Amino acid sequence: MRQKRITLKDIARETGVHVSTVSRALDPVERKSITEEVASRIQAAADALGYRPNRIAAGLRTSRTMTVGVMIPDITNVIFPPILRGIESVLEPLGYASIIVNTDSERDRESRLVDVLRDRGVDGIIHAAVLRSDPTIARAAAEGLPVVTLNRMVEDSQIPYIINDEDAGICEMLRHLRDLGHREIAHLAGPQDLSTGQLRLAAFRNAATSLSLEFRPELVVTARRFDEQEGARCIRDLLASGRKFTAILCANDRLALGAIDELREHGIDCPREISVTGFNDMPFLDLIRPRLTTVRILQHSAGQTAATVLLQLMNGDTAENIPTETILPVEIVVRESTAPARPDGPQQPA
Amino acid sequence: MRQKRITLKDIARETGVHVSTVSRALDPVERKSITEEVASRIQAAADALGYRPNRIAAGLRTSRTMTVGVMIPDITNVIFPPILRGIESVLEPLGYASIIVNTDSERDRESRLVDVLRDRGVDGIIHAAVLRSDPTIARAAAEGLPVVTLNRMVEDSQIPYIINDEDAGICEMLRHLRDLGHREIAHLAGPQDLSTGQLRLAAFRNAATSLSLEFRPELVVTARRFDEQEGARCIRDLLASGRKFTAILCANDRLALGAIDELREHGIDCPREISVTGFNDMPFLDLIRPRLTTVRILQHSAGQTAATVLLQLMNGDTAENIPTETILPVEIVVRESTAPARPDGPQQPA
DNA sequence: AGCGGCTATGCAATCGATTGCGAGAGTGAA
DNA sequence: TTCACTCTCGCAATCGATTGCATAGCCGCT
Numbered sequence A, B: 001m002r003q004k005r006i007t008l009k010d011i012a013r014e015t016g017v018h019v020s021t022v023s024r025a026l027d028p029v030e031r032k033s034i035t036e037e038v039a040s041r042i043q044a045a046a047d048a049l050g051y052r053p054n055r056i057a058a059g060l061r062t063s064r065t066m067t068v069g070v071m072i073p074d075i076t077n078v079i080f081p082p083i084l085r086g087i088e089s090v091l092e093p094l095g096y097a098s099i100i101v102n103t104d105s106e107r108d109r110e111s112r113l114v115d116v117l118r119d120r121g122v123d124g125i126i127h128a129a130v131l132r133s134d135p136t137i138a139r140a141a142a143e144g145l146p147v148v149t150l151n152r153m154v155e156d157s158q159i160p161y162i163i164n165d166e167d168a169g170i171c172e173m174l175r176h177l178r179d180l181g182h183r184e185i186a187h188l189a190g191p192q193d194l195s196t197g198q199l200r201l202a203a204f205r206n207a208a209t210s211l212s213l214e215f216r217p218e219l220v221v222t223a224r225r226f227d228e229q230e231g232a233r234c235i236r237d238l239l240a241s242g243r244k245f246t247a248i249l250c251a252n253d254r255l256a257l258g259a260i261d262e263l264r265e266h267g268i269d270c271p272r273e274i275s276v277t278g279f280n281d282m283p284f285l286d287l288i289r290p291r292l293t294t295v296r297i298l299q300h301s302a303g304q305t306a307a308t309v310l311l312q313l314m315n316g317d318t319a320e321n322i323p324t325e326t327i328l329p330v331e332i333v334v335r336e337s338t339a340p341a342r343p344d345g346p347q348q349p350a
Numbered sequence C: 001a002g003c004g005g006c007t008a009t010g011c012a013a014t015c016g017a018t019t020g021c022g023a024g025a026g027t028g029a030a
Numbered sequence D: 001t002t003c004a005c006t007c008t009c010g011c012a013a014t015c016g017a018t019t020g021c022a023t024a025g026c027c028g029c030t
Helices: A009-016 A018-026 A037-050 A055-062 A081-095 A106-117 A135-142 A165-178 A194-211 A228-241 A253-265 A300-313 B006-017 B019-026 B037-050 B056-062 B080-094 B107-119 B134-143 B165-180 B197-211 B229-240 B253-267 B299-313
Strands: A067-072 A097-102 A124-127 A146-149 A163-165 A185-189 A221-222 A247-250 A276-279 A294-296 A324-327 A331-333 B067-072 B099-102 B124-127 B147-150 B161-165 B185-189 B220-222 B247-250 B275-277 B294-296 B325-328 B330-334
Touching: A009 A018, A009 A037, A009 B147, A018 A037, A018 A055, A018 B037, A037 A221, A037 B161, A055 B056, A067 A106, A067 A300, A067 B067, A081 A124, A081 A300, A081 B099, A097 A106, A097 B056, A097 B080, A097 B099, A124 A135, A124 A300, A135 A146, A135 B197, A146 A300, A165 A185, A165 A194, A165 A247, A165 A276, A165 A294, A165 A331, A185 A194, A185 A253, A185 B134, A194 A221, A221 A228, A228 A247, A228 A253, A247 A253, A253 B185, A253 B197, A294 B019, A294 B107, B006 B019, B006 B037, B006 B220, B067 B080, B067 B107, B067 B299, B080 B099, B080 B299, B099 B107, B107 B134, B124 B299, B134 B147, B147 B299, B165 B247, B165 B275, B165 B294, B165 B330, B185 B229, B185 B253, B197 B220, B220 B229, B229 B247, B229 B253, B247 B253, B253 B275, B299 B330
Parallel strands: A067 A097, A067 A124, A124 A146, A146 A163, A163 A324, A185 A221, A185 A247, A247 A276, B067 B099, B067 B124, B124 B147, B147 B161, B161 B325, B185 B220, B185 B247, B247 B275
Antiparallel strands: A294 A331, B294 B330
16 A cells, blocks of 8 residues: 655666666755766666655764754743744745654653653754753754754853843833833743743842832732742732732733733722833734833744854854854833823722 | 764674664664563663664664654744644654744645655654645655645645534634524635635535524625734625625634724724624734634644644554544634624624 | 473664765866 | 877765674474
């Protein structure tokens, strides 16, 4: 039932040459070392028979599989698909395929998956998982496997990383709020075991001082997950604390959405009474009212950049040509969830 | 720099047996044909050396790569990631990896990608792309490659398919609208070159007659894409036609969201004046007001089912054990975008 | 003691493509 | 005519694991 595949041997038999000659004739770089007439005869036979190279066999011999592994926390998180398309857009035209794995941000799953990818002989790994430390990936890189990380860096390693200029994003956003007259600005921080959560909190602190706004630890609440429920919970806690604030800078869009919902539950209007900002600019955000002011990250180009750097690594470019650190610009998108601070000062809600 | 991999040969040398013996000792099913003492000595050596089997080499010999191809239109479309997680949840524990490719619903890209997957020796393909006909995949299946399709079927073929019971979903939704008193119900249909668009329109027609509601072709408008812009455009056309209607059943959530927005632009309130329903129940829908009444599809289980059927195919189960057709149940989720038809009859907006 | 039969293990081919090396043909110059 | 050199192509090893077949050894039975 199943057709036998056409191999080099078949073409060799057909054209009366040796399989090695066929191999060379079909290899664009070796082709020049073959008489043009022979080469085109072989090419014709290959086309006629419908030859398709067996990448498995080639991979065994060359130990290059033209496959890369991509590790992300969870594909159902809307920020990752655009990254994957970005990666694909540079790798696929070059004949690479990618194996995508979800780590669910679990450490043992993460290291197990690194091994799975290595067993499959991937030529490199793009690691967009966000756990704050991972010995397995560091070891893989140290053993010579090309690795780049996205959105995070592995300490004490030479692994190139691509990050978004989140510091600048946070800082711009804080400036936007300040320029609107806000002074008591809360921060709804993300989980501190995820690099994004940690980095954005640090950025908030730095930005506050550099903008001559006082950093107030009591106005920081930390979410345990990046979701709406936690956003809402944090707002409840914040309101319960009785502290005054007129704006909330959230570490991600979903926290912001949860926050706005919870404020509404308490009869507090966003943006009239309290301004709220997000981070990521996830899809469909402009369908949700009030339309969220947020920091836009160029996920697609982040993916492209990661893939490009990985390619350099896999091609064995000289180290000095490979950027260790790439910082991608972000931009703030001002929509409807931010407004001038009320002139009569913060109204502490009931 | 790069460490040499440990191979069977290394273990053989270490333990003083032949590599074939090592191979058998490490293969759970062959292991019983080896003296327990030898087997465990080999196992110990393998562990000590940190042996990891080379799947490429094994794949070459056995022509099983433990890899499946998954074809979808576009990973950034929110309905696909849950499907992928569903597939992964059954395949990954068994040692399979999947290569995911985006077809962008382009025919030539689609057939090219089928070949890419075959070149890589995938053991099977789950085909969730939605073009209405594709000779390449049919040929692949005819040549013996295990294939299952998701959300669509390939005509004139034995390819098993998994679909959601969209007919039932449309019918239930129409019944819901009828029970609310609606009689003039428009259908905002999806692109007719995509199977989902076509099927849902057909289902709408059937449901109308079976519910003794007149099917009115002039109340059907067809979108060119499944997005908000097209939803809005269709509503403009519908309003411009001057026809009366009190409810709109949309072929997908995004069309519905675009429709509601456009109605609002015209000063028409949903659901008070016109009810609107969606299809898919995409994530974050409950954050958008009015919260959309829609048909929920169990994407995750669809993925699981597709993977399970593919496994049967790949394991060469006898044909009669393999379901050709699997229809998964759907459910309607009633939220805020539907309300009773106004007792004074449809108000034709200006 | 001899023989049948079974079991544990070794041997070697194999999957398909790649590649270093060498041989033969062809060319040009002396 | 011959020698040196180049160009094209064939030969065979190789990547690492799998597997059908062969064989050596052992057991038990008569």
